Amino acid sequence: MALLQIAEPGMSAAPHERRLAIGIDLGTTHSLVASVLSGVPTVIPDQEGRVLLPSVVRYLRDGGVIVGEVARLAAALDPHNTIASVKRLMGRGLADVRTLAGYLPYDLSPEGGMVRIRTVAGEKSPVEVSAEILRVLKARAVEALGGEPEGAVITVPAYFDDAQRQATKDAARLAGLPVLRLLAEPTAAAVAYGLDKGSEGVFAIYDLGGGTFDISILRLRQGVFEVLATAGDSALGGDDMDHAIAQWLMAEAGGPAADPLWRRQVLQAARSAKEALSTAEEVQVHLALPSQRPWQAPLLRAQMEALVAPVIQRTLPACRRVLRDAGLAPSELDGVVLVGGATRVPAVRATVQTFFQRAPLADIDPDEVVALGAAIQADVLLGNQREDLLLMDVIPLSLGLETMGGLVERIIPRNTLIPVAKAQEFTTFKDGQTAMSIHVVQGERDLVQDCRSLARFSLRGIPPMVAGAARIRVTFQVDADGLLAVSAQEESSGVRAEVAVRPSYGLSDAEILGMLEDSFAHGAGDAARRRIAEARVEGERVREALDAVLAVDAGLLDAAESQVLDSARASLLLALGGDDADAIAAAAKAVEDAAEPLVQRRMDNAVRRAMAGRSIDDWGD
């Protein structure tokens, strides 16, 4: 006999139609799964009652796979085959992760665009590694809920780009999990606190995990969440606090600083002390020096807080930046939410409270809050709750395409709510052009070279027409998960080409921030460069048109006219070589003026030819 859960009024499911929904927080250091049981979002523990699953996967020679705590403990013994922090590699290319190589000890395969890790069980992609973590969480849910989950909501950082989101979805598919949608982590935390129940508000979500720090500003309007701004540090977290405390312990206790076993013991002691001091005012730290007598000393909370203060202070520049990006003062916020285990440290809470001028929301376990929010969202999406809560995310960087002269035509501006579809018409630049190359880019800068290239494809089979006559409709579509599809269609012939964007490499959040900052810093410069590029495109067009005409009808001009035109053309060529937009525009204008007699005569000739040999009656109607 199946065990039943209490449903919301009127929402009892028919037998075999109970729709099990789960939420998964697929984290850098830990992952966890939650579900709404009898109306209450609940995290699902494993057989031993542990909720957090370390995001560590160990591959064995015999093909076996170990996930979680046991794998984490083996990391030091078998570093090449024990993969931790794989989230940092999701959707990334080799070039992107070189900077991470310093602290990721893996043997990365040099082939192909995407990162692959060499293990005793063969090469593994980050998608495969993540799928192993998801499989374990799914098995946990199946056992606890008594059935296969019908849908899952998986959380991703707000700044994850298309490639990283796609990789996350791929991992879920590989693990046999039907993904309802991906949800931004800060949004999930806000949902867990029921902030979506209000009508309006602006909230800061401060997420300090083991190894990453994210701060996001969310705006709720008519029940819809928007990520206004996000910033952070992908190499800052509770681990840095542990290291700071460990360093102090090491100096106090002496001991062999180079001995890895000793270092690990000290680090473990530092972490335990930090955790204990979240509630206690004082702890005794015991260390067993390898060849000497045991060492013991008290550590006061105040001392510990002084040691970790620099780490906490490092979160503040990003906090200032998001507020500036969102154009808000701390006093304009309606609430601050704490996420991540490191926010249990009282000094973190105090710092956040001082900075944001209000007591942060912290009653939900900061390790669980994201998974709980995801579970609520999954439950709603499967129709198990009455309220239809509609959550929205925004695209982190503008999407556009390359136009003549290396300029970016922005199709979807950044911070547009998704899902979204936008179309724009383009035309051909040259007579008889039968193909068009479409280059999709992401970024805030005006020139293609400063943006990130996402995809290129060609539309072929355009019927030959004069320049400017073809109508090519380019559609950008971003689905609810932030994935982009671009299509191009020539209207008269219906020829069509499209591409789903799965870029071969990604950007780090720091790079995205860098790109945003660049676009602000270079705003004026970009505008000037855009003007030059535009003038150059126009100048080139005039020159090409003139050369095409001269090749056929140079004879229509007398010597004086010819000389004027030649000198105008020479001035234009000179201006095109320079960087003065006004000079290029003036020279192009001069060429057009000088060519006026020629254009006039060509027109007359054309008319005469067309009318030759016909009676005036033929033109009657």
Next chain:
Amino acid sequence: MGLSMTEQAARHVRETLAKRGKGQGIRIGVKTSGCSGLSYVLEFVDTPNPEDTAFAFGDVKLFVDPKSLVYLDGTELDFTREGLNQGFRFNNPNVKNTCGCGESFTT
């Protein structure tokens, strides 16, 4: 006509109602569906219906509509744990057959 509830079930209902933050109790009932004809209903009650019969177990209220009561007379509502899985179980003396999964039954 009577219904009963084990101490574990009452405790769980009390806790869930407290966490949910609203609700006067829970409703149990049957509806026609499923592979063997009838299935159980187990829901929160925010506003009871006038025709409901209410049973009180300490501070926990159980509401049943008159049609369902016929099928549920003598039923004990239990809350059990089976490994990681936990939930409510109806011990209903009227049941003659259940389908393989136990989610629906005939009387």
